Amino acid sequence: MNIMIVGVGGQGTLLCSRLLGEAFVAMGREVKVSEVHGMSQRGGSVVTYVKCGDEVFSPLVERGEADLILAFEQLEAARWLPYLSPGGRMLVNTQIINPMPVITGAAQYPEGILDWLTANVPGSVTLDALKLAEEAGSPRAVNTVLVGAMVAVLNLPKDVFETALEKTVPPKFLKLNKIAFEKGFAAVSR
Amino acid sequence: MSKALFSGNEAVARGLFETGVSVVSSYPGTPSTEITESAAGYAEMYSEWAPNEKVAVEVALGASIGGARAFAGMKHVGLNVAADPLFTASYTGVNAGLVIAVADDQGLHSSQNEQDSRHWARSAKLPMLEPADSAECLAFTKFAYELSEEYDTPVLLRLSTRVSHSRSLVTAGERADIPLKPYEKNPRKYVMMPAMAKERHEFVEARTLRLAELAERTPLNTTEENVNAKIGVITAGIAYQYAKEALGNNASYLKLGMIAPLPEKVIRDFAARFRRVVVIEELDGVIETHCKALGIPVIGKELFGYTGEYSAGLIKEKLLGEKPVTREYPEQTPPRPPVLCPGCPHRGVFYVLNKLKLTVMGDIGCYTLGALAPLSALDVCVCMGASVSSLHGINTARGADFAKSAIAVLGDSTFIHSGITGIIDIAYNKGVSTVMVLDNSITGMTGHQQNPTTGLTIKGDPTSSVNLELLARACGFNRVRVIDPFDLSGAESVLKEELQVREPSFIIARRPCALLKTVKSNPPVFCDENACTGCKMCMKAGCPAISMKKTAGKSKAQIDKTLCTGCGVCEKICRFKALMAIDS
Numbered sequence: 064m065n066i067m068i069v070g071v072g073g074q075g076t077l078l079c080s081r082l083l084g085e086a087f088v089a090m091g092r093e094v095k096v097s098e099v100h101g102m103s104q105r106g107g108s109v110v111t112y113v114k115c116g117d118e119v120f121s122p123l124v125e126r127g128e129a130d131l132i133l134a135f136e137q138l139e140a141a142r143w144l145p146y147l148s149p150g151g152r153m154l155v156n157t158q159i160i161n162p163m164p165v166i167t168g169a170a171q172y173p174e175g176i177l178d179w180l181t182a183n184v185p186g187s188v189t190l191d192a193l194k195l196a197e198e199a200g201s202p203r204a205v206n207t208v209l210v211g212a213m214v215a216v217l218n219l220p221k222d223v224f225e226t227a228l229e230k231t232v233p234p235k236f237l238k239l240n241k242i243a244f245e246k247g248f249a250a251v252s253r
Numbered sequence: 254m255s256k257a258l259f260s261g262n263e264a265v266a267r268g269l270f271e272t273g274v275s276v277v278s279s280y281p282g283t284p285s286t287e288i289t290e291s292a293a294g295y296a297e298m299y300s301e302w303a304p305n306e307k308v309a310v311e312v313a314l315g316a317s318i319g320g321a322r323a324f325a326g327m328k329h330v331g332l333n334v335a336a337d338p339l340f341t342a343s344y345t346g347v348n349a350g351l352v353i354a355v356a357d358d359q360g361l362h363s364s365q366n367e368q369d370s371r372h373w374a375r376s377a378k379l380p381m382l383e384p385a386d387s388a389e390c391l392a393f394t395k396f397a398y399e400l401s402e403e404y405d406t407p408v409l410l411r412l413s414t415r416v417s418h419s420r421s422l423v424t425a426g427e428r429a430d431i432p433l434k435p436y437e438k439n440p441r442k443y444v445m446m447p448a449m450a451k452e453r454h455e456f457v458e459a460r461t462l463r464l465a466e467l468a469e470r471t472p473l474n475t476t477e478e479n480v481n482a483k484i485g486v487i488t489a490g491i492a493y494q495y496a497k498e499a500l501g502n503n504a505s506y507l508k509l510g511m512i513a514p515l516p517e518k519v520i521r522d523f524a525a526r527f528r529r530v531v532v533i534e535e536l537d538g539v540i541e542t543h544c545k546a547l548g549i550p551v552i553g554k555e556l557f558g559y560t561g562e563y564s565a566g567l568i569k570e571k572l573l574g575e576k577p578v579t580r581e582y583p584e585q586t587p588p589r590p591p592v593l594c595p596g597c598p599h600r601g602v603f604y605v606l607n608k609l610k611l612t613v614m615g616d617i618g619c620y621t622l623g624a625l626a627p628l629s630a631l632d633v634c635v636c637m638g639a640s641v642s643s644l645h646g647i648n649t650a651r652g653a654d655f656a657k658s659a660i661a662v663l664g665d666s667t668f669i670h671s672g673i674t675g676i677i678d679i680a681y682n683k684g685v686s687t688v689m690v691l692d693n694s695i696t697g698m699t700g701h702q703q704n705p706t707t708g709l710t711i712k713g714d715p716t717s718s719v720n721l722e723l724l725a726r727a728c729g730f731n732r733v734r735v736i737d738p739f740d741l742s743g744a745e746s747v748l749k750e751e752l753q754v755r756e757p758s759f760i761i762a763r764r765p766c767a768l769l770k771t772v773k774s775n776p777p778v779f780c781d782e783n784a785c786t787g788c789k790m791c792m793k794a795g796c797p798a799i800s801m802k803k804t805a806g807k808s809k810a811q812i813d814k815t816l817c818t819g820c821g822v823c824e825k826i827c828r829f830k831a832l833m834a835i836d837s
């Protein structure tokens with residue numbers, strides 16, 4: 064299975080891919096996770112890849128290969144669409160973060176991304192993860208909300224992810240993250 | 254131990270731990286940084302951030318001579334800085350094992366160039382190993398120490414962004430008990446002056462021959478035969494993974510784990526079995542050139558090129574003529590370049606530099622992002638420390654009047670790394686340049702490493718810190734000023750004064766990075782839409798929290814509350830008092 068997690072540097076995509084990696088390991092799969100560090104983490108477009116299967120060679124998911132793209136932001140969903148496989152699905156956080164060229168007026172933020180995706184990519188799911196994270200207690204928990212949603216979308220074993228959460232999240236924030244995870248899971252299961 | 258996910262960098266650190274390394278000295282640089290951050294987590298190893306890579310390699314060399322297994326890690330351009338000790342350490346050889354990891358950045362994810370560090374191994378006559386995943390990172394690191402001690406040589410370990418930053422399964426082991434080796438004075442080996450160095454050069458050449466023999470039989474170079482293979486692929490490192498992903502059982506592979514020196518017979522034997530032999534290696538054609546020099550017909554660079562990252566897709570396209578089925582979003586998606594964070598202290602400085610229309614000799618760090626629109630504040634950025642010395646150069650070329658509108662800006666870590674020698678040059682040679690250190694109390698760009706100005710060690714323990722004011726004075730700068738980058742008018746007047754004087758000035762713009770845990774943010778600024786005229790002056794700050802929004806046909810500034818840290822820079826730029834702190 065090939066999963067891409069795309070978003071904006073600083074949104075916490077890294078934690079999300081680590082969590083997925085840990086969960087797949089617990090499920091006894093061969094796993095590779097590819098991360099980005101350095102410059103693009105400063106508010107740039109970021110992408111991490113999680114691949115699992117019997118044997119994984121390249122750590123990268125390439126064009127036309129992603130079974131799921133988890134997008135933390137709308138524009139990033141549109142940008143990375145060419146990476147989706149023909150039968151692949153999208154899980155999109157409805158949040159909008161304007162990139163600098165849009166802020167300065169050098170470019171336009173495309174309108175109607177969500178509608179287009181829902182109409183043209185069968186099985187796409189959208190949710191307002193920021194709102195759910197705030198309800199859970201912190202806007203920073205967006206990533207965990209989205210992990211919860213993804214577990215529901217891909218029908219993955221929930222308990223494995225709960226254990227992975229305990230392994231990756233500092234104890235201080237565990238309760239908050241568990242609530243966020245549940246909210247994401249419930250939002251998509253409905 | 255059971256299997257666990259390790260990044261390549263974490264696996265190298267684990268390898269250091271397991272093989273009994275006890276001294277680690279590095280300078281941060283993406284994608285190599287986490288090796289040393291991770292090493293610092295093992296109490297058994299002494300780990301430090303050195304002020305630059307040259308110092309790091311010298312510390313590691315000293316430790317090796319002193320009998321301890323030692324390590325230095327850096328990014329590709331870091332090895333340029335450390336090249337001087339590297340070349341002569343090749344002559345001295347080691348006492349206990351010495352390994353230097355160097356991480357290339359194919360695709361320039363976070364670098365100023367895309368050089369291929371394999372050339373350093375060839376020219377310094379050192380063996381170089383290249384792992385292709387995390388398990389190999391651990392195994393090759395351990396092997397490198399055996400190699401180092403057996404052949405009396407420093408060993409280079411070549412990594413790359415995708416190996417360093419990919420996580421894959423690793424079986425970790427226990428730490429070996431490696432006692433400190435005895436140290437004996439041995440000037441013929443360690444005092445490199447002509448008479449002794451001549452002898453050691455003979456040794457180096459003989460060692461290279463022995464290493465070339467090793468390359469023919471080392472288990473690090475493996476062949477993988479597939480019965481249906483129509484082509485033979487010679488490859489190494491991450492490129493092997495791409496090749497294998499793309500070609501699977503349709504090719505046979507010679508995967509080189511030891512990439513310097515390269516074997517001859519192994520390659521000849523492999524190549525002889527195929528009608529078509531393809532070399533798949535990112536960046537320069539090092540293996541390809543070697544093959545061609547041996548008269549072995551191969552292709553590689555003419556298919557795949559010298560720039561950027563390779564991928565399985567590229568290999569499929571070039572060798573199998575296959576292209577993926579993809580769909581596109583119907584509209585253009587605007588790019589999302591990285592930006593200075595909301596609340597970043599560098600922003601105020603660049604706003605003022607722009608206002609004063611200065612020529613800005615830039616440097617490497619978060620503040621390099623000041624080069625992007627709308628700040629567009631930098632004229633030049635080359636390598637760490639170059640801001641200072643190249644300012645002296647341009648001012649010398651264009652004269653004292655030009656110097657009144659030119660400045661160098663560099664970060665605290667960069668200044669310590671290689672800005673100090675530049676300011677000494679300015680003072681000593683009667684220059685008039687104005688140098689500004691952007692002191693945000695951390696090494697920001699590479700992800701928050703401590704440095705000699707921050708007062709904390711890599712482990713977070715309190716330590717001495719460099720006093721930049723006194724340092725500048727000691728170097729011969731009589732004019733030393735400290736400004737607060739959030740105080741725009743104060744910064745402007747100090748800059749104007751210091752640029753006017755016909756002597757060198759040193760300005761420290763001091764305010765900690767907004768992302769530091771110790772920095773508390775203020776309540777967000779809000780926009781009074783009645784007062785806002787839509788003049789867009791605030792947009793010149795290039796803050797991701799500010800945008801323009803149309804309300805009732807008029808365009809007004811709008812602040813994103815979730816991003817704004819209340820730094821107040823926009824408040825000071827606004828001439829209509831439309832942007833205000835919430836509590837006022």
Ligand SMILES: Cc1ncc(C[n+]2csc(CCOP(=O)(O)OP(=O)(O)O)c2C)c(N)n1
Binds near residue numbers: 280283619666
């Ligand atoms: C020779 C060399 N070593 C390491 C790096 C990686 N690197 C880029 S910027 C930087 C340090 C930035 O820190 P600082 O100067 O304090 O500025 P900040 O990012 O905090 O604004 C480092 C280590 C490099 N580009 N060149």
